[in-house]
Amino acid sequence: MTTTAGQMRPLAIAPATNGTSQSQDTAAPTPCMPYTCTTCARRKVKCDKQGPPCSTCQKGRLECHYEAPPPRKRKRKAADDLHEKLEHYEDVLKQHGLLQASNSSSPADDDTHREVVQTSLPRLPQSVPTGGKHLSRNGTFLSGKGKSRYIDSLIWNSLPEEDMNASDEEDAADGDVHPSLIYRNRLSLDPLSATVLGVGQPGQSLLELHPTYDQAMKMWRCYLTHVEPLIKIFHAPTALAVVQRAASNPSSASKAVECLLFAVYHFAVTAMSDEECEKWLEQSRQQLQARYYAAVTQALVNAAFLRTSDISVLQSYVLFLLSVRPRYDPQTFWVLTGVATRIAFRIGLHRDPETLGVGPFDVQMRRRLFWQILPLDGMSGQISGTGMSIGRDQWDTKQPININDEDIWPDMTEPPVPRKGATEMMFCLMRAEVGMTHQKAAPLVGAYAAMWDAGTSEANDAIDNLVNELEVTLEEKYLRYCDPFDSFHLLAMSMGRGGLSLMRLRLKLPRVKLHPNISDDERKEIWRLANRITDFVQSVLTNALLKKYSWHLQAMLQYDAMIWMLNEIRRGSFVVTDPQEVWLKLERIYECYPAFMGQRRAIHIAFSKLTLKAWEQQPAEWRRLFDKEPVFFEKLRLSIKNRRDKKAELKAQAPNANHPWEAQENPLPSPKPDDPATTTSNSSGFGIDLADDFNPDTIDWGFWDQLLRDTDSFPMPQ
Incomplete structure (x- = not known):
């Protein structure tokens, strides 16, 4: 069989011929x-x-x-291995102080903007014990394509530079592909993400759950007014552009952006009142919360949040945690908060970004996020009874500076100049100032027993000096510049000045616990502080200007002062000069705080029982000051009875596993008899009945919640 010229497909240009034709009967192979x-x-x-x-x-x-494939990587020469081993051994010797560190450094740059950063943790003040010796460690910071990694491991740091990025290769197969392709027959590479949040099938499309553009903008504006001033983890102008672009075309949004959208939507409806949801979104708040809770958890799973190195995914996850903290049980919430902490360390937020070589804009954004995770970790550790997981010697990130969002932008090249006075950041910075001061005072509080037994007031005087210094700092930096007619400024003023009184009270209570027979003057001083704190609580809960912050105010309600006052009334103390006024204050607080009547959390139940006991056991002449019993007492009794009946009914039925979202609806577990936390039921004299369905781990004895809670939320860096 012959092959015609038309059937031939030459692989290369034919060589020139000498004019003679050559015929072939068969085709060449x-x-x-x-x-x-x-x-x-x-x-x-x-x-x-x-x-x-x-x-x-x-x-x-x-x-x-x-097309020829790329050439294989050349085999490493023996000399390269020898030099690398030598550098590794030198680093080990430097870490242990056996070799003097060189003053020169030459970080290597490659496609991913790799920077080798020599970091050392700042030391604690001498007054704060570290619990361990100071360590100086070398870390490697990798960043690129909107993601970052901080590697502080001898195993990974011993690898050559070209292999260092392999730690992120597991993310490559699950990168930011267009959502329409992701959601088709996609199986999650980390099924635990869905398990942690209790979400169904990984990779589900969320396009049907997106609101209209108008609704999205309404929720964004609500987030800006109700939530963002108290959190400040976004740069509002930049985030607005992202939200507008994604809300107008949800199908084009990346997984990280979709997380941000639904985290904002969920937090917005959580912060709204029932009336605002009906008016602005024309749906019930309960329906909207359920809708966007399902959406934000699914979005986090779609983004594989457990193994993310994208800071925007972590921002969304932190927003989610802040919005659901009253809904999860303390132990579950502590575990979920630990996930945020681990991701933050993976991204390198625990190292001050100025030492990592990032731009001035990213420096502030990374600091803002880390200083939001610190109190979140401290608060969750307090309410779960486990303590804070971020050690004082594990981070060196500085506080963000006092500026407005207009002072920074993504392309800036020079560091911003701090402002003097009231700014958008002052609420978060005031909280940080208080937390740091409390950490300085913590070892002094622990020295109370020995010092008071020795008859010295050194610790008390030192604590008073610390609080006085803090008061001067807050007044001179922020409070004197606040406008009481501005709702945000009013909240900062109330929390700042009320928080100072609470701090003084919280630092005095340990001595009272150790030495119940305090002097009359000191008992009067504690009563004065508790009474003043109760006035602040009542004023912020009843002020119409602060209504939009009610989601925060009701979450951070402090019980220390009110518990002290109830116990003083219960025992008929001489410091109670006007019991009728005290009961009227408590009645107004109960009216403004419906959770007490809901009886859904252990602290609400315990406080309600203490309130009833104080009313019934107070001196008879104090009760006769009222023509009739205040109405809220009957409501409290009915609420406690209904809950007890419901608990008995549920106990008779077969228990079913429930989602953490339903945790507050479920009966609270009774403490185990051998639980060490319950063996000190009434030894503190706070009068809380631990014998009946009350778990003391759920009491928040922390210092500030966001602003007024979290005793260990701001550990001093070593």
């Missing part, structure tokens, strides 16, 4: 290419390496193109 064509390689089908085109592409009428 077609040479075989040394590698597969790009089309077959992409389609993962067999290629006969003929052509082009190969037989597979010819049958499918596809474009066929051969």
Whole structure:
């Protein structure tokens, strides 16, 4: 059989002929290419390496193109290994102080903007014990494509530079592909993400859960007014552009952006009142919360949040945690908060970004986020009874500076200049100032027993000096510049000045616990502080200007002062000069705080029982000051009875596993008899009945919640 010229497909230009024709009866064998064509390689089908085109592409009428694969990585020379081992051994010797560190450094730059950063943790003041010796460690910071990693591991740091990025290769297969492709037959590479949040099938499309553009903008504006001033983890102008672009075309949003959207939507409806949801979104608040809770958890799972190195995904997760903290039980919430802490360390937020070589804008944003995770970790550790998981010697990130969002932008090259006075950041910075001061005072509080037994007031005087210094700092930096007619400024003033009184009270209570027989003057001083704190609580809960912050105010309600006052009334103390006024204050607080009547959390139940006991056991002449018993007492009794009946009914039924979202609806577990936390039931004299369905781990004896809670939320860096 002969092959015509029209059937021949030359692989190369034919060589020149000398004018004579040559005929062939049979075709010469077609040479075989040394590698597969790009089309077959992409389609993962067999290629006969003929052509082009190969037989597979010819049958499918596809474009066929051969391209040589990239050369293999060259084998490392023995000299390279020797130099690397030498550098590694030198680093180990430097870490242990056996070799003097060199003053020169030459970080290597590559495609991912790799920077080798020598970091050492600042030491604690001498007054704060570290619990361990000071360590100086070397870390490697990797950043690129909107993600970052901080590697502080001898195993990873011993690898060569070209292999360092392998720690992120597991993310490559699950990158930011267009959502329409992700949601088709996609199986999650980390099924635990869905398990942690109790979400169903990984990779589900969320397009149907997106609101209209108008609704999205309404929720964004609500977030800006109700939530963002108290959190400040976003740069509002930049975030606005992202929200507008994604809300107008949800199908184009990346997984990280979709997390941000639904985290904002969920927090917005959580912060809204029932009336605001009906008015602005024309749906009930309960329906909207359920809708966007499901959406934000699914979005986090779609983004594989457990193994993310994207800071925007972590921002969304922190927003989610802040919005659901009253809904989860303390133990579950502590575990979920630990996830945020681990991701923060993975991204390198625990290292001050100025030492990592990032831009001035990113420096402030990374600091803002880390200083939001610190109190979150401290608060969750307090309410769960486990303590804070971030050690004082594990981070050196500085506080963000006192500026407004207009003072920074993504492309800036010079560090921003701090402002003097009231700014958008002052609420978060005041909280940080208080937390740091409390950490300085913590060892002094622990020295109370020995000092008071020795008859010295050194600790008390030192604590008073610390609080006085803090008061001067807050007044001179922030409070004197506040406008009481501005709702945000009014909240900062109330929390700042009320918080100072609470701090003084909280630092005095340990001595009272150790020495119940305090002097009359000191008992009067504690009563004065408790009475003043109760006035602040009542004023912020009843002020119409602060209504939009009620989600925060009701979450941070402090019980210390009110518990002290109830116990003083219960025992008929001489410091109670006007019991009728005290009961009227408590009645107004109960009216403004419906959770007491809901009886859904252990602290609410315990406080309600203490309130009833104080009313019934107070001196008879104090009760006769009222013509009739205040109405809220009957409501309290009915609420406690209904809950007890419901608990008995549920106990008789077979228990079913419930989602953490329903935790507050479920009966609270009774403490175990051998639980060490319950053995000190009434030894403190606070009068809380621990014998009946009350778990003391759920009491928040922390210092500030967001602003007024979290005793261990701001550990001093070593």
